[in-house]
Amino acid sequence: MNFRRIRALAVKERKQLLREPASFVIGIVLPIVMLLIFGYGMNTDVRGIKLAIVSHESSSIGDQVISRFQDSEFFDVTLMRNTHDAEIAVQKHNADAVLFLPDNLQKHFADRDLNALVAVNASNPSVGQMHEAYIKGVLMSALQGNVDTSSLPGVRVQSRMWFNDKNDSAYYMIPGVIVIVMAMIGCMLTALQMAKEYEHGNMEQMFVTPMTSAELLIAKMINNYILGMIGMVIALLMARFLFGVPIRGSILILLLGGTIFLLLQMSFGLLISSVTKSQFLSCIISMLTSFMPSFLLSGFLYEISSMPVPIQIITYIFPGRYFVDFLQTTFLVGNVPEIIIKNLGIMSFMTLFFLNIARIKNPKKLESQGISV
């Protein structure tokens, strides 16, 4: 190991990185854009549900129910007099859901025999279910207001959203975005840079110098590490100050976790490119094995415990789930030693594993290059 050579290689990498606009875009612009998209655009909070209420007659309770919905920030209410209009409205996407209030509402209510129909557009089932739940909630509270509470048994249901009091999706989206950005910089960018050197024939000339494989791998990682951490810091700052996400755990621990995840992704990227030696293949493979799983199998977008068991098992081999678990906990709950140690431990082990294979696969030989006589 020779530090002078590592420095020379790292300086070269830095210059190339700075002169290549794509790296800058991936490192700096991408995290910002992703955070804005996920923070503002892709939030799963329910607002402005277009609700059609079909009521054939006017009654005081009916009017109270309707005004409850109208007052709520969650609903845009349209009143309709017949079922047919409501169906058309749903078909034309003028309504997401329909609430049918029965005739003789007043009487049914007094008899405690009230059947109201809630129909939702369930072409996206999870959105449909959420709409249904919101509508039910408002409906129940509207009706309860009319009941003489003293005549009811003393049952109260109260709910609290722990760690995410406002049920704000930015809270869990933002840690997820950090995972994706770091997977991208760590794995894809590193893999592409290395494969490019093989493709352009730089590697062949580099091999015939006193440089060792380990020196090359270290130099490759230094700059992308810095770039990745800049991305993470940007994401943390935006999370805290733009989206108001609480950071309850320690910043140092977050950065330590980021470091381990980034090292893991970079070593995996180096492994991919050392094996494929092609930019095209590296790009596709890192997309499939790092980027997509970070999205889909990490628990960032879809809750792992609600996945089918075989898929749940698969998630264990992708590092994303450990990092998401670590991030969401450290962000929203605080420093939980068991969670930190478990997740970071697994990721550290994976890093060493990949790094070692990458080193073996990079033996300063061209044997696996195939024929080119």
Place this chain on the structure above:
Amino acid sequence: MDGIILCKDIKKDFNLGKETVHALNGISLSINKGRIVGLLGPDGAGKTTLLRILAGLLIPDEGSASVLGYDCVRNAESIQSVIGYMPQKFGLYENLTLHENMKLYAELHQIPLQNQKSRFDELLEMMNLSRFPNRRAGKLSGGMKQKLALACALISDPDILLLDEPTVGVDIISRRELFGILRKIVDKRKSTVFVSTSYMDEADYCDEIVVLYQGQIIANGAKDSLIEKAKTVKSNPTLDEGFQMLIAGAIPLPLKRKVPLSPEAEVVVKATNLVKRFGTFTAVDHTNFEVRRGEVFGLLGANGAGKTTTFRMMCGLDAVTSGSVEICGLNLHTASGKARQKIGFVAQKFSLYADMTVKENLEFFGAAYGLSRAKRKERIHWAIHEFALENYQNAPTGDLPLGIKQRLSMACALLHEPEILFLDEATSGADPLTRYDFWRRILDLADKGVAVIITTHFMDEADYCDHMVIMQDGKTVASGSVTEIRRQGTPKGAPLNDITEAFVHIIQKKETAS
């Protein structure tokens, strides 16, 4: 044997799918200190494999090799720290400057900081690159890149230089310059240079040659060893003829047109005031050409002279900035579909589908040109017969030898009976036998009335051209028949230069004038 590079019975196979290719088949040689040794041979002869084994990048299957007494397998690291190696693909970083590229290699070789500056200056001076140390490597011309790559390989002042085809795709002037530099180094430092090339004529610059063909050494020793055998049948044979004699056992007769170009032949390609600008840089500056039916038209020039750009505009691959190209009276840019139907194109890089068989490639290109089923059958039959592909019909294209690939490329380009055939450095890297065969077919096509437009770096191929154009800095600097060009390229009163000297003279005269 006491050579500083030694090879003993080296064998190296590569597995290509189910087939095994014997890249090197029993190579033994010894190279002495202080010599420039040329490793000559066509593409696929095994040159790169041999150099990579010597550089410790590949492990031979059998036999042993050593450099400066270090074993190429066990002591690869030691070899790599003492030799200079320049692979065929540039090992340069295109977005680093000349200076930064050199600095990187200097640091990797741990050249003491205080010696670096003088070393850089010395090398840049030697390479004649001192004018722009801060230009990025990507912005250099082909010849300059090769010189910079050489400078990087020379950083550590190595005793042995292994160079893999440093002159491929480089014009004759840069080639001479490069070999001039090598000669200086060898004279001054008594270093040893082992340099591979597919241009037989570069043997002239070497003290000794090793000629490889299909993984075996067919000639080794002084450069005359290549032509010794040919001398028995001909006085003053060329190096190409020597090679032909060694491989085929005979020197083929010189090629001649059977039907000379008629002076009244109609013009089929007309380029008027062609201009191509890339940003502020004018690559092609108001060029005019006329190519007639049955004419062999050669486009020559130094690297960066604009010949490739001109060529690409003439066959419709690049848009013109201004000016026009007419193919058989059709404007290539307004009636491009119809005009392109009249063009056949063979690219420099093999561009057929490697994983399809010969027959499938022909079928595909026939269909792509819109030939009817019956017509396609007829033309494919013709092509297979004409290009002697009968034995290869069902072979995957990727596995074919270079010469056969080239024949197939030509066959595909001719399926739709084009009136004009464009060939972009189609003979680059081919051995003399393949080139001879190739030109026999070209002249045959021209006899039948096809206009052939060709670019080449082989100066001897100029002899086959009816008309030649030499380009420099985007302009035509000489135009005419070979004899006319030779006259233009000969100083007043001197005996008539051969075509190579004439070319060099024309280019250099313009360079000093500007």
